[in-house]
Amino acid sequence: MTIEFNDFTQGLGLDRYPFSVFTAEEEREFLRVAFVRPIAYSPAIQAAREGKNIFLYGERGTGKTALLFELVSERSKTAKVAQVSNFSDLPLVPGRADIYGLYVSTLTDLLFKKLLPQMSNVVFDRPKLDRDDKVLVSYLLKNHTSTLSRAALREDLRKIQHGRFKRGAALVFNFFRGVANQAANTGVDIASHTIRQSLGLPDPSENEASSAKDYFERIELAVDSDFDDGKANTLLLKKTVELCHKLGVKPITLVLDRIDEDSRLKNDSAVIANFLRPFLVENEIFYGNDLQFIFSIWSIPFQNVKSDFRANKFCVEQVHWRDHELINVLDKRLQLHSNDKVTSYSQLFGDPTFFKNNLLPLANANPRDLWQLMNQVLREQYQLDPTVKKVSTEAMQAGMKSFVKNFSYYEYYPRKIDARANSLDVYSYISHLRKLQDCQFTINSLATAAGTGGSTGNYVVGMEGIGLVRKCEDKGPNGATLYEVKDPKVRFAIMNRIDIRRDA
The missing domain is CATH 1.10.8 (Helicase, Ruva Protein; domain 3)
Structure with a gap:
């Protein structure tokens, strides 16, 4: 049987x-009871409670997202938390204005979740917005929301910029204006006919006679939408945060995850690093008290950026397991x-x-x-x-x-975004490494084993750049730089003569 x-x-x-199941997103409920704390947990959770900026980094699959769930859960007890995981509207090398615009759009979602339910309450708990607040809200609604239709947008603008009694009076007037215009047209037609007869003027043309005129013009409540359509800047972000605080949306934590998973980046660590760098480098927003940031970052591009990032100023934790x-x-x-x-x-x-x-x-x-x-x-x-x-x-x-x-x-090792089908990638590198007899090598020993000639040095630089190999502390023959294969899977393949192919 x-x-x-x-x-x-x-x-x-x-x-x-x-x-x-191999990802935290697929078993989020299970992780509520199954989560085991890595070393990074204690300092990160303490920083979350204190509202400090947190930067988690690690290899893919090490549990960054699971730890992130824990930090968000802890921070949500005392703060408004918004997650940022869609970066597709940003250029591949975003400027500060692009990034701040993304933050403003994220804050706008928080703002309207608080504001719009209050706007529908005609008697109680209406927000106290001054003229500048209303103009800012109108700007945010127009430029930093994506799900509202144009008609719904304009209606929301009216609700925000004009009081309910003013809107009600306009609504009543516009409802009855059709009747008023019909009566006015009838009266004017009678008067016109009498005057024409007394003056001997010809009758009006058929088209002119049949056309009704709007003696009572429709009241349109003007919408102040003449804004600068440039990218959001520091001042706009500051004003948006102030408005959030005014409406009780505070303190605020922004969580940025899966930056490296944008499909345009094609898993290229250099491109990802260029995309990531403006988020981290020379960013004075991290030094204020208005916003807290929690980043989750793939380690390879983070290492490329880390030298330009003032990591000692913040809680920076590597997620790894013994x-x-x-x-x-x-x-x-x-x-x-x-x-x-x-x-x-x-x-x-x-x-x-x-x-x-x-x-x-x-x-x-x-x-x-x-x-x-x-x-x-x-x-x-x-x-x-x-x-x-x-x-x-x-x-x-x-x-x-x-x-x-x-x-x-390919899931763990980056490839070049413009690489040709026959160009070197992790599988090509592994193919060369498999020809070694041992997992430690010099450039000369790899050149001899793999027959890669004068290109071997460039290959080793490429392998080191993606984290496949690393330099040893010891030296090789005649003081040559000694390298070792870092990935245990590739070491296993070398020692057991296993063929690793991209089409396997």
Whole structure:
């Protein structure tokens, strides 16, 4: 009888499969009970409570978003929190005015969530807006909202710029103006006919006679919309924050996440760094008390910008995991998906020592990688023998090879935005590195092994730039610079002669 995969995992003690979801966004509710605090948690949560600016950085999959959820939850207890994750309207190298315009648009959403419900209350709790406030609100409504139609926009402008009694009088007048105009036209026609007859003037033409005239013009409440349409600047942002505070929207925290995921950036770390730099560098807005910022940033472009960023002025935390912390995360996940039947990884594996010494390092201190690796291991075990109650060493070995071979390296390693199909990327670099006999090398030893000749130095610079290799403290033969492969997956491929292909 065929054993279904679900029956196989239940035989291991798991009521629900723990390794089918790999992002925090997909399991936000689960993380409310499953969250395990990384090292960065304590200083970051303290900074959040104190309203300080926070900059989280780390590799993809290290749990930045999960930590961000915790910070937002904590900060939401005492502040208005707005998240910024759509950067598509900004140029690829935004100026300060572009960035401040984005902040103003985000604050505008907060503002109208507070303002518009009050505007619909005709008697109580109406906001006290002076003329300057009304003009600013009108400007924000016109230039920093995107979901309102033009007709709805103008109606909202009227509601904000004119009192309800003035609007009501205009509404009543405009309703009856048609009747008044008809009566006036009739009276004028009689008078005109009498005068024409007495003066012997010809009758009016048919078109002129049939045309009704508006003796009572429609009252249009003027809308002050003559604003400077230039990009938002520092003064506009300051005034918008002041208006938010006046309406009780305070304190304010802006959360910026997924900056590197804008589709236009094409995962190119240099382009992402150029996009990110204006957000961080020489930005006096970080030094005021009106706004708090929480950034979540991919580590590779952040490292490119970090030298220009005054990191010592703020709470800057790297999100990473030590082995015992990663095991805690795994154990918590197993416990919650087994209803406490499996409380430790050691209950799942026939050889827990092999798991800890060989499989765990392959996850590269990354929870997302560990979940994908566990997924491969369990599927390999299902293929080998679905009747077992413990995962075998053979399944772990097969799962490790499958994980390394089929991993999507583009997910973690940037590529050039204008790269040709045959240009060097992470897969090309790995192809050269696989020809090494060891995971440490000099430029000469790589040139000899891979046959890359005079281009080897440029290749090594490129590999170092994307974080694939790094310099060692020790020196190579004759004092040459010694490098080592940084990614444990690629080291595993070198030592086990595994072919990694982009079309795998």
